[in-house]
Amino acid sequence: MKEIILNRLSSAIPNVQLEFSEYKNELTLQIAKKDVVEVCKLLKNDTELKFIHCEDVTAIDWAKRKNRFTVVYHLFSLKNKFRLVVKADVDESDCNIDSVSSIWRAANWHEREVYDMYGINFNNHPDLRRMYMPEEFEHYPLRKDFPLLGIPGSLALPKK
Amino acid sequence: MGLEAKLTQDGFLATKLDAILAWSRKSSVWPMPMGISCCAIEMMAAADPKYDIARFGSEVMRFTPRQCDLMLVAGTVTYKMSHVVRKIYDQMPDPKWVIAMGACTSTGGMYRSYPVVQGIDQFLPVDIYVAGCPPRPDNLLNALIQLQEKIGRTKARDFQNKPLPELNIIQNN
Amino acid sequence: MEIVNRDEVHPKIIEALLKADTGLSIEDALENEMILNMGPQHPATHGVLRLVLRLDGETVIACVPELGYLHRGYEKMAENMSYYEFIPHTDRLDYLAPMCNNVAWVLAVEKLAGIEAPPRAQYIRMLVSELSRIASHLVAVGSMAMDVGALTVLLWTFREREKILDIWDIICGARFTNSYTRIGGVANDMQPEARSKVEWFINQFDENLEECEKLLNSNRIFIDRLEGVGVISGEDALDLGLTGPNLRGSGVDYDVRRYQPYLFYNEMDFKIPTYPEGDCLARYFIRIDEMRESAKIVKQILDKIPQGDVLTNQPKKVLPQKYEVYSKMEELIHDFMIVNFGINPPVGEIYHAVENPKGELGFYFVSKGEGHPWKCKIRSPSFNNLQAVSHLVKGYMVSDIVAIIGSIDPVMGEADK
Numbered sequence: 001m002k003e004i005i006l007n008r009l010s011s012a013i014p015n016v017q018l019e020f021s022e023y024k025n026e027l028t029l030q031i032a033k034k035d036v037v038e039v040c041k042l043l044k045n046d047t048e049l050k051f052i053h054c055e056d057v058t059a060i061d062w063a064k065r066k067n068r069f070t071v072v073y074h075l076f077s078l079k080n081k082f083r084l085v086v087k088a089d090v091d092e093s094d095c096n097i098d099s100v101s102s103i104w105r106a107a108n109w110h111e112r113e114v115y116d117m118y119g120i121n122f123n124n125h126p127d128l129r130r131m132y133m134p135e136e137f138e139h140y141p142l143r144k145d146f147p148l149l150g151i152p153g154s155l156a157l158p159k160k
Numbered sequence: 161m162g163l164e165a166k167l168t169q170d171g172f173l174a175t176k177l178d179a180i181l182a183w184s185r186k187s188s189v190w191p192m193p194m195g196i197s198c199c200a201i202e203m204m205a206a207a208d209p210k211y212d213i214a215r216f217g218s219e220v221m222r223f224t225p226r227q228c229d230l231m232l233v234a235g236t237v238t239y240k241m242s243h244v245v246r247k248i249y250d251q252m253p254d255p256k257w258v259i260a261m262g263a264c265t266s267t268g269g270m271y272r273s274y275p276v277v278q279g280i281d282q283f284l285p286v287d288i289y290v291a292g293c294p295p296r297p298d299n300l301l302n303a304l305i306q307l308q309e310k311i312g313r314t315k316a317r318d319f320q321n322k323p324l325p326e327l328n329i330i331q332n333n
Numbered sequence: 334m335e336i337v338n339r340d341e342v343h344p345k346i347i348e349a350l351l352k353a354d355t356g357l358s359i360e361d362a363l364e365n366e367m368i369l370n371m372g373p374q375h376p377a378t379h380g381v382l383r384l385v386l387r388l389d390g391e392t393v394i395a396c397v398p399e400l401g402y403l404h405r406g407y408e409k410m411a412e413n414m415s416y417y418e419f420i421p422h423t424d425r426l427d428y429l430a431p432m433c434n435n436v437a438w439v440l441a442v443e444k445l446a447g448i449e450a451p452p453r454a455q456y457i458r459m460l461v462s463e464l465s466r467i468a469s470h471l472v473a474v475g476s477m478a479m480d481v482g483a484l485t486v487l488l489w490t491f492r493e494r495e496k497i498l499d500i501w502d503i504i505c506g507a508r509f510t511n512s513y514t515r516i517g518g519v520a521n522d523m524q525p526e527a528r529s530k531v532e533w534f535i536n537q538f539d540e541n542l543e544e545c546e547k548l549l550n551s552n553r554i555f556i557d558r559l560e561g562v563g564v565i566s567g568e569d570a571l572d573l574g575l576t577g578p579n580l581r582g583s584g585v586d587y588d589v590r591r592y593q594p595y596l597f598y599n600e601m602d603f604k605i606p607t608y609p610e611g612d613c614l615a616r617y618f619i620r621i622d623e624m625r626e627s628a629k630i631v632k633q634i635l636d637k638i639p640q641g642d643v644l645t646n647q648p649k650k651v652l653p654q655k656y657e658v659y660s661k662m663e664e665l666i667h668d669f670m671i672v673n674f675g676i677n678p679p680v681g682e683i684y685h686a687v688e689n690p691k692g693e694l695g696f697y698f699v700s701k702g703e704g705h706p707w708k709c710k711i712r713s714p715s716f717n718n719l720q721a722v723s724h725l726v727k728g729y730m731v732s733d734i735v736a737i738i739g740s741i742d743p744v745m746g747e748a749d750k
Contacts, residue, residue: 023681024444053571053587055686058710060699074684074697074712078571078585081592085684106574109720117408132401132749133275134240141274141409148406148413150274155239158246158283194374196381197403197746198428201472202509205498208491223376241381241402244373270421273406294509 001082002027008049012042026085033071033088037098040086043075044103051075051084054100057110059090059118063144068092069120073100073107096121117142178315185229185255186311188217189304192228192252194245196235199262199294203234206297216304225251230307233284234294236264238275246283255319257311259303260286263293371734373402379476379738380745382719391730396723400716403749411709415675416442416516417652419709424510426711426747429472430465430690432501434747435514440595441685441696442516446678448650452597453641454518459596460531460634461504461513462687463627467538468497469690470620470627477617477739478549481558489545496534503527516676517651518644528635535631542624549617559613563725563737566611573724574717577692578619579741583611589688600637603630613740620742623690650676675704691715691742713747 002020005027009018016039019030031039043051056074067089075084090097099122101108109131111122116131119140129135137154139146191213193203206213207221222228225248237245249258260280263269266289268278280286287310290303371384381402387395407426411419423438424431436458443450450458475490498508504527505513505520513520549555565575567584580587586607590598606622608615645651652671653664680702686695692714699708718741725741726734 024683026682026684028682052568054574055693055695056684056697056710056712058697060708072697074695078587078592083593083684085682104574105572106717106720109716130401132404134401141406146274146409148273148409155275156243157239157277158243160283160285198425198510200380201428205491205495208495209488210492210495223374236403236405238402238404240404241373244381244402248374271405271410273410275404275406296508 001080005029005043005049005084008046009039009042012046013038026083028085028087030087030089033090033097036071036086036088037100037103040073040075040100040103043084043086049077050079051077052104053078054104054106054110055083057100057107057114059114059120061118061142061144066091069095069118071097071114071120090120095119096123098123099125101125116140119143181316182312182314185314186217186308188219189230189257189308189311190228191218191221191230191232191259192223192225192248193221194231194233194235194248196233196237196241197264199234199264202294202297203232203261203300206300211297211301213301213304216301216308218304225249226253228252229256231256231258232261232300233258233265233280234261236269236271237277237280239277240275242277242280242283245280249284255314257287257307258284259288259290259300259307261290261300261303262295263291265289266291269293369731379743382738382743382745382748384722384734386726386731386734388731391732393726393729393731393734396726396734398719398722400719400745400749403745405750407711407750408709411706413705415672415704416678416706417671417675420514421510421512424512426713426750427469427689427691427694427715427744428510428746429744430469431510432461432465432513433469433687433689434694435512436462436596437685437687437689437694438696439514439516440687441683441698442676442678444685445681445683445698445700446516446650446676448517448645448647450518451641451643451645452639453522454643455596456634456638457519457523457643458514459598459601460523460631460638461501462596463630463634464497464500464531466627466690467624468494470624471497473690473739473742474545474617474620477613477736477742478555480735480739481555483549483552483555486545486548489541493538493541500527500530500534503530515644515652517647518642522643531631532635535628535635538628539625542621546621556614558733558736559617559740562613562729562733563740564610564612565721565725567609569724570611570721573721575692575721576714576717577689578616578623579692579718579721581605581607582616582619584609589686589693593686595685595687601630601633603627613736616740677702677704686712689714691744691747692718694747711747711750713750715743715745715748716750719743719748 016035017032021028043049053076055076058072060070062068069090071088071090073086099111101111111125113131114120115128116133117140122128195203231249260266265280268276288303288307290299292299367388369386369388371386373381373383383399385397386393420435423434426434471490471494475487478486501511502508504523505511565583570580570583571585584607586605588605591605603626606619608618648667653667657664658668678700680700682699684695684697686693694714695712697710698706701707725737
């Protein structure tokens with residue numbers, strides 16, 4: 001399966017840098033963040049691959065590496081019964097990445113959740129606002145520098 | 161509450177009137193189920209045929225606050241939801257009581273994290289706390305019986321001169 | 334002629350216009366649309382879901398759901414506690430089928446750490462998963478019927494559900510949020526009373542389900558309220574991320590138990606029901622059929638279950654039994670190390686998905702070799718199912734929204750994490 005994906009992708013978009021890795025029967029594809037939309041469009045529309053189900057979009061905060069965040073996409077192909085994980089690194093200084101919600105509509109809310117929890121902006125997202133926390137909340141909870149108990153005074157409570 | 165709340169002395173007629181009013185208030189406590197999460201399912205289970213809550217007088221669970229006396233807060237209350245809960249509590253007419261069902265409403269429960277209010281008594285006056293995660297329906301019925309005993313000890317003049325609820329002023333904690 | 338205030342001009346003119354003789358033809362009596370808030374506290378939104386609707390009369394033009402009223406910070410908590418400590422938290426995710434979530438978490442951790450549970454434990458896990466599926470679908474069917482007006486069905490399905498909760502009470506001691514599974518197996522073996530009670534329940538379940546069906550299946554009002562309401566096609570459903578009975582109600586037969594089998598599901602004989610229509614009635618029929626298939630699976634499990642122990646023998650990763658901890662030295666040390674430092678799986682990432690009654694529940698771990706995960710993402714089915722609500726309610730009336738949400742069957746505990 002890995003060879004099929006490698007062949008189809010490199011024949012269609014030759015100057016994209018692809019890196020595969022495998023761990024416990026799960027295939028991971030690492031790409032640069034500028035190629036996300038191209039690669040994902042190909043993965044969805046290709047007749048042989050057909051990754052039409054976008055299961056999840058999430059992000060990892062590494063807290064001390066050069067590229068602080070990694071955006072992770074979980075894709076599933078019903079035709080081949082195969083799951084693929086696509087990863088793209090995002091740095092804190094340039095904290096935005098292109099949105100794939102034009103390719104899979106399921107990614108819409110997932111990207112809003114990533115924005116709410118990590119603060120990563122998604123370009124060309126139709127409706128980027130906070131998902132879980134109230135709109136006035138100023139911090140990004142799932143970053144590693146936000147404490148578990150929260151910052152006192154950041155959320156309002158009604159008077160007794 | 162009009163005339164009977166103005167009785168200030170404990171004569172024979174006054175105490176009999178108090179007893180009748182207390183008996184009628186406690187025998188038909190209509191709960192307002194503020195069912196938020198898992199405790200709401202046990203609250204629904206307390207209303208099903210096995211642990212019938214209707215035999216204690218709570219025949220209907222009206223979902224509108226204007227017709228209820230008891231607010232059963234069941235489930236974790238987050239900061240975002242606390243304003244909604246307070247708004248609905250303010251809309252309930254007097255006399256009203258609050259049962260905090262479960263560990264999450266009593267003290268924040270197993271969620272010691274940023275969005276969860278560590279106990280609803282930070283913004284609501286609570287009468288009975290029910291322990292459990294979630295409390296069994298029999299536990300909830302025990303709480304209802306204890307609340308009924310508490311109501312049975314009230315006097316009519318307790319419900320006079322209650323201040324009107326103010327507009328919702330948001331306080332930063 | 335009465336004198337009216339400046340502010341009251343608009344509605345009074347409209348009222349007068351509407352009461353006037355019908356020779357007048359008005360293009361749009363209500364020129365502006367109405368914005369209605371179906372708030373977080375509502376009898377028919379299953380839990381704390383807020384829908385802000387834009388209405389033209391009673392027809393919905395647009396709908397924006399707002400989540401976050403039950404956001405409890407699960408993912409942040411998971412980064413701060415060990416894999417064992419998080420098992421009670423997984424109960425509260427989809428609180429209508431708690432055993433399914435326990436099984437999902439434990440399978441994901443076992444895949445990451447490379448542990449395998451013994452066969453009897455796997456069969457017991459399958460048994461409790463299928464019982465959870467029946468319990469969850471009972472609540473789903475009951476509340477959907479209650480939302481459209483059939484109040485009796487709710488009480489009958491809750492009566493059946495109480496029997497399942499009794500079974501769980503005997504098996505593991507807790508009625509409802511039971512953290513029954515452990516890493517490496519299950520907490521304790523299934524007793525003979527539990528087994529006989531499961532047999533008794535399955536034998537009388539079909540007739541009781543048929544009683545509930547007789548009330549609903551040919552009920553004119555039920556069918557009129559649900560047929561043709563909330564229609565979604567197969568590709569739209571897959572594109573929007575729906576899974577579970579909602580996706581199978583539109584003709585796509587995606588079931589994780591068949592596509593990526595786990596436990597012993599590839600040895601069980603069961604059908605995957607699908608209906609091509611894609612409306613609320615199809616989703617209701619799927620849940621009824623799935624309950625019957627789950628009962629079939631439970632019967633097969635009771636025939637096939639082998640004898641054996643229920644916890645593997647890997648002392649560094651699996652918690653020992655308490656009576657051994659109190660009397661032997663090595664078990665005491667292992668207990669101390671596992672509870673305080675965690676099981677320390679190898680460095681890597683894993684994603685594991687199971688078929689929950691609501692859809693596909695997945696756990697994604699990133700482990701750096703420590704006792705607690707570096708990152709844990711919960712892919713909850715209700716979150717994805719709710720994304721389709723704004724697409725499903727367009728063009729229908731306000732009372733159809735209730736039926737649509739009932740047929741999607743969201744659980745806010747897992748949608749808000």
